[in-house]
Amino acid sequence: MKKANFLFDGFIYLLLIVCFLFIAFPFAYVLFSSFSSNSEYLTRGFFILPHKWTINAYGYLLMNKNFLQSYRNTFVITICGTAISLLFTVLMAYGLSKSWLKGRKVLNMMVLFTMIFNGGMIPTYLIVRQLHLLNTYWALFLPAAIFPFLLIIMRSFFASVPLELEEAARMDGCGEWLLLFRIILPLSLPSVVTIGLMYGVAHWNNYFQAILYLNDSNKWPVQAFLRQLLLDSDTGMLTDIGGFEYGPPVKMAAVIATALPLILIYPFVQKYFNKGMMVGSVKG
Numbered sequence: 001m002k003k004a005n006f007l008f009d010g011f012i013y014l015l016l017i018v019c020f021l022f023i024a025f026p027f028a029y030v031l032f033s034s035f036s037s038n039s040e041y042l043t044r045g046f047f048i049l050p051h052k053w054t055i056n057a058y059g060y061l062l063m064n065k066n067f068l069q070s071y072r073n074t075f076v077i078t079i080c081g082t083a084i085s086l087l088f089t090v091l092m093a094y095g096l097s098k099s100w101l102k103g104r105k106v107l108n109m110m111v112l113f114t115m116i117f118n119g120g121m122i123p124t125y126l127i128v129r130q131l132h133l134l135n136t137y138w139a140l141f142l143p144a145a146i147f148p149f150l151l152i153i154m155r156s157f158f159a160s161v162p163l164e165l166e167e168a169a170r171m172d173g174c175g176e177w178l179l180l181f182r183i184i185l186p187l188s189l190p191s192v193v194t195i196g197l198m199y200g201v202a203h204w205n206n207y208f209q210a211i212l213y214l215n216d217s218n219k220w221p222v223q224a225f226l227r228q229l230l231l232d233s234d235t236g237m238l239t240d241i242g243g244f245e246y247g248p249p250v251k252m253a254a255v256i257a258t259a260l261p262l263i264l265i266y267p268f269v270q271k272y273f274n275k276g277m278m279v280g281s282v283k284g
Contacts, residue, residue: 030252034058038247057253067254069218070225074204077221081141081203086196088145089154094180096151097158115148121212128213139213140206147202150195157191158184197269204262226254 029048033041034057036050044051061067095101096108119127124143133139161184169183185192207223214220220228230251 030255034249034252034256036249038249041248057249058257060250061253061257066217067222067225067229067257070220070222071257073219074221074223077137077140077206077210078200078203080137081144082196082199084141085145085147085199085203086192089147089151089195089199090180090185090192092146093151093154094158094184096155111148111151125212134213135215135219136213137219140203140209144202144206144209147199150198154188154191154195157188161187193269197266200265201262222258226258229254 032048032050035053035055036047037052037054037056040047040050040052096104096111098104101107118124128134128139128143133142165183166179169179174183204221205223207221207227210219210221210224211227214224217224217228
């Protein structure tokens, strides 16, 4: 029995190592390539560590006003969009978690229905246009304000809060708003942080809706700038400025700069993420 467990654990560790290499190797290639020169990248062929390290690619990004502007736009979109999504999700999940809510089953079925079916790109665009939201950040915030799956997770946690706790709070004079923000939400911190992380990643990585709804390129997030940079690089539109060499290393540097904030933030919220995914799944 012990030998079988040992073999099984060894297989799991081997599988995890293989998966790690599949993920880490491309990332390492992109990272180290961003520190190479354009001539070395084009003439040397495939390599991991460059012979001559340079930060010219990052210098290009820091000198590019469009990149800096798009980076600021992304932070604004991510922070505001996550806050709006969390607010709507918490309020709706709290209401749907109450058994006394009239029409609760119908509303829950409507939420589940949107997980399978949606209006489609063209009808959504027409609605956004009719609401005069084009070329505004509200076009990014409102259509994706609530993710049904995340709403269900939050609703499940709220439903798992003991009724005795709510009754005791009401006996002390708490109304629904005070009960939610002073009692329920502090207990839901792991779930809120987990859902907030998912919303934040979704808003940070959003580029298609930005290209679709934002006509002004000055309002584009960094993901849309990265897409345009890749297209310009493929068509040879990158030019030398200030004596620096531009080419494929710039694309690699842009990818790293775009992913870096999420990489830095995730370790600090990982403990909440692990706990929040299981919270509310089992009732005792």
